[in-house]
Amino acid sequence: xxxxxxxxxSAIRWGVRWRNTGIIPSEYIVYENSxxxxxxxxxxARAWIDKRYGYIRRRKDLRNWPHSWxxxxxxxxxxxxxxx
Numbered sequence: 001x002x003x004x005x006x007x008x009x010s011a012i013r014w015g016v017r018w019r020n021t022g023i024i025p026s027e028y029i030v031y032e033n034s035x036x037x038x039x040x041x042x043x044x045a046r047a048w049i050d051k052r053y054g055y056i057r058r059r060k061d062l063r064n065w066p067h068s069w070x071x072x073x074x075x076x077x078x079x080x081x082x083x084x
Contacts, residue, residue: 013038014045015077022068030072038077045074 016030016037030037039045049072056062062069 010078010080013040013077013079014042014074015039016045016049016072017075018072019070020068021070022066029075029077036077038079039074042074042076049074 018026018028018030020026037048039048053072056069056071061067
């Protein structure tokens with residue numbers, strides 16, 4: 001992925017935020033294969049969310065307690081290269 005950012009100190013991308021509003025609310029960026037899921041456009045992120053997590057819309061049992069899942073949301077993230 002670093003080759004995409006050669007010469008740039010940072011880049012704006014779209015990530016996916018998972019939300020759970022249960023007894024212990026939590027939020028985190030979705031990872032796949034130990035890397036955050038990132039997209040160039042918000043539309044790409046939304047399409048991926050619909051394909052991967054769209055079933056949550058139809059599953060009231062997952063949106064209610066004890067799961068309290070919410071459809072993940074696309075969020076803007078700033079990718080920064082950290083040089084050691």
